[in-house]
Amino acid sequence: MADAYQAAAEATGAEVRRIDLDDMHFDPDLEEGYHARKTLEPCLEQWREHTLWANHLVWAYPQWWGGMPAKMKGVIDRSFLPGFAMRYHEKGPWWDRLLAGRSADIIMTSDAPVLWDSLSYRRAAKHQVERTVLNFAGIKPFRTFQFGPVKTASQSQVDKWLARVTQRGTRMARLLSAKS
Template sequence: MSDRIFVWVGHPRHTSLSRGLADAYQSAAEGAGAEVRRMDLSHMSFDPDLTEGYHSRKTLEPCLESWRENTMWADHLVWLYPQWWGGMPAKMKGVIDRSFLPGFAMRYHEKGLWWDRLLTGRSADIFMTSDAPVIWDAISYRRAARNQVERTVLNFAGVKPLRTFQFGPVKTARPEKIDAWLDKAAARGRQIVTRSAK
């Protein structure tokens, strides 16, 4: 049972399908008894550039400190974002670049290529939207945006299991299709809370 859920909307625009999906998920999860914290990328103000890589640390802005605190607090993460140019939005990537640092998300061994995963014990749901059909993303892009978040970010830090929900094409979706996607997000929000409580 997931009692503490951190919902992060990774769309830089305030009004978006990602936000609608987050609203549906959050409402259902809270209705099922979970405690939910939420942050929206559109309300986060920070420098997204990791100028010196890991060689010199920038002071984290308050919103990034809060984002990290919420990530550590949660036992279940929910990331919702659009696929742009085969990946996540640049500002969303900036949060990860600045926040998923050694000592927080992972710790590299002094010798060799291995690392410790520091976010183990957490699961995640990923909701990704796109104007491209889902099958096109699989065939042409080889699920690059999904792999980026699933494998090179969350799995790398020890977050598992993961489940990804991919919705598209958004630009040609009729209202009833949008409603079906919102219903699916709500159903998942309820399920993640109640699945182990039965």
């Protein structure tokens, strides 16, 4: 699905930079929280550079246990740090959203039916990424797509999902180029 979105965006004239989660090798643990900073591995530095460069982000990943996979959470934990994603105010509970002005689309796959996820879990994975990650950092979540169940999907269903993300990639590339 990430390939389809990217191909459509590029075919419409968008410049795309991509990092595949599978290719990233880093320690996901913030052993001492924000109290002691670990040096970021090169892939995390590159991920941050791409985030600062982009005006629109697309995160595509499978849903695991009602949320994002541990490695995706590790990228966020290690990269979305104070001074990069947000800046806490000295006094009071407020913060500055340092990644404001960007937008994002999220593409999630799951083995649970989307209706089941909505009724049973109230789309917890969607709210996690939109509200507590993107919005917290100032990134405007445009759209979260959730496709499932993947394990029982027919080729016809997969083709429909691919058509939706292809259409979305084209639409967002046009929309963002019109803003430039």
